[in-house]
Amino acid sequence: MSWWLLLVLAVLTYASRAAGLALLPAPPKRLERLLARIPAPLFAGFVALSLVSPDRSAASVPVLGATAGALCVVPTRSFPIVLVGGMAGYAIASALT
Amino acid sequence: MRWAERDIVLAAFSTGLAIAVYGVVFGVVAGPGWGSWRAILASALIYSGSAQFAAAQLLAQGGGAGAVISAAAILNARNVVLGAVLRSRVRDGPVRRSGVAFLMDDESFGLAMASARSAVKVVLGAGAIFFVAWVGGTAIGAFAGSGSVLFADAATAMFPVLFVGLAAISVEGRAGLVRTVAAGTGTLGLVYAFPSVRDFVPVAAAVAVSLLGGRR
Numbered sequence: 001m002s003w004w005l006l007l008v009l010a011v012l013t014y015a016s017r018a019a020g021l022a023l024l025p026a027p028p029k030r031l032e033r034l035l036a037r038i039p040a041p042l043f044a045g046f047v048a049l050s051l052v053s054p055d056r057s058a059a060s061v062p063v064l065g066a067t068a069g070a071l072c073v074v075p076t077r078s079f080p081i082v083l084v085g086g087m088a089g090y091a092i093a094s095a096l097t
Numbered sequence: 098m099r100w101a102e103r104d105i106v107l108a109a110f111s112t113g114l115a116i117a118v119y120g121v122v123f124g125v126v127a128g129p130g131w132g133s134w135r136a137i138l139a140s141a142l143i144y145s146g147s148a149q150f151a152a153a154q155l156l157a158q159g160g161g162a163g164a165v166i167s168a169a170a171i172l173n174a175r176n177v178v179l180g181a182v183l184r185s186r187v188r189d190g191p192v193r194r195s196g197v198a199f200l201m202d203d204e205s206f207g208l209a210m211a212s213a214r215s216a217v218k219v220v221l222g223a224g225a226i227f228f229v230a231w232v233g234g235t236a237i238g239a240f241a242g243s244g245s246v247l248f249a250d251a252a253t254a255m256f257p258v259l260f261v262g263l264a265a266i267s268v269e270g271r272a273g274l275v276r277t278v279a280a281g282t283g284t285l286g287l288v289y290a291f292p293s294v295r296d297f298v299p300v301a302a303a304v305a306v307s308l309l310g311g312r313r
Contacts, residue, residue, distance in 0.1 A: 001131040001139065001152065005162050009152060009169050010142035016173035018198040020180020022191055032185045037307035039182065039210040040273055041280030043264035045299025046203060048284035050257040054292055059253065066254035070261040079104040079262045083111060086258030090251065 065093020105212045108259060109223040112204050113230040115255030119146055120234020121241075122249050127153045128239035140235040144199070144228060147172045147296060175300040179206045186216040193217065200224025207263040276306040 027035060051059045051067060058064065069089020070082045120140060127136040127149070143149055148169040155165050180198065183206055187194060197220050201209075205224040209216040264281075268274050280302045287302065288295045 001127070001135055001156060002162075003135075005152075005165060006135065006139050006142065008162075008166060009139075009145075009148060012166065012169050013143050013145045013148055013173050013176075014199055016170075016176035017180055017201050018195055020177040020182075021184050021187065021198045021201060022180075022194040024181055024184055026188075027181070027185050034307055035182045035185045037273065037276065038178075038303045039207070040264050040267035040269075040277040041306045042179075042182075042299055042303035043207060043260045043267060044277045044281030045284040045302050046207075046260040047257045047264065048281050049288055049295060049299055050253070050260070052285065052288045052292075052295075054295060056289055056292055059257075060250055062250060063254045063257065067257040067261060070258040074261060074265040077265050079108050079266075082262035082265065083107070083258060086254065086261070090254050 061097045062090045062094040065096075066090035068093075102212075102214060105208055105214070105219060105223070108208055108262065109226050112208075112223075112255060112259050113226040115252040115259075116146075116204070116227050117230035117234035117237075118249055118252035120231040120236075121238035122234075123149055123153070124235040124238020124240070125242060126150070126238075127235075128242075130157060133236075133239035136239045137232060137236050140232045144231065145169075145173065145202070146231070171294075172296050175296065176201070178300050178304065179203070182206075183209060183216060183220070186210070189217055197221060197224075200228060202227065204259065207260065211263050211266045276309070280306045 047067065051064065053059065059067075066086040066089045069092070070086035072089070073081050073085035076082070123140065123146065124133075124136055127139065130153070131139065139149055139152075151168045151172060152165045155168060180201060183201060184194075186209070187197070189197075194217075197217050201220055201224065204227055205220045208223045209219040212219045264277055268277050280299070283306070284298050284302045287298045291298070
């Protein structure tokens with residue numbers, strides 16, 4: 001990793017973050033309504049992304065267990081409870097494997 | 098319904114712990130090839146786990162600068178969408194938004210969208226915790242070596258748990274639930290089918306399902 005490459009990557013990453021947040025004007029109402037719909041599906045996508053490795057193998061059983069444990073307590077809509085559910089799922093799956 | 102401050106603080110610190118472990122892993126991976134200080138500086142200046150891990154992997158396999166830059170550009174493309182979504186909740190001026198942009202990653206973005214507090218304050222507060230965790234973890238990994246990655250699998254489990262929680266709190270109405278489940282299952286299938294573009298898939302799926310389903 002040369003210094004110039006490190007700096008290029010730093011500038012590139014920052015520019016991608018600033019492009020949407022700092023350079024764009026406030027979105028019109030109609031677009032704002034569309035953008036407001038995106039977070040929950042996006043988070044669900046991130047969950048899915050963490051369950052499949054780049055080589056197409058599934059995540060480890062404990063990670064799958066943690067996800068299942070968190071999903072079980074989703075109706076509570078409480079992060080501490082989701083966290084506990086995830087930890088319990090991780091512990092149970094680890095004990096079983 | 099949005100998370101209270103207590104939930105955001107708990108989520109920020111527990112996620113920060115997981116990010117620190119990932120930072121340790123990055124330090125262990127990149128430290129020997131890049132040099133410890135350069136790996137730490139990379140974490141401080143680039144501050145993007147996916148771009149840094151991709152760069153470390155490509156360079157270790159003999160990849161050139163062009164491949165590394167292309168990979169980083171592709172991986173960072175989703176930040177534009179995240180920034181645009183967050184922009185709709187930020188009323189501050191361009192200078193402040195430019196400062197906030199440095200600390201906006203997947204996790205701080207998620208907490209900001211779930212929080213009842215100011216999105217800028219959440220990104221700055223949680224982002225500062227994540228930044229310190231990432232750079233500090235890299236330093237530990239770069240100097241302490243491979244003996245420090247014992248909890249990597251437990252840290253891996255933290256990320257889906259966090260995003261399950263964020264998705265749960267962000268869903269609004271039955272149509273929103275359907276879109277969320279569709280995006281999750283669709284992403285799962287597409288990531289498996291097209292692993293080479295996996296980092297694009299969550300954003301593409303989220304945008305696609307958000308365009309469907311009428312006014313709600």
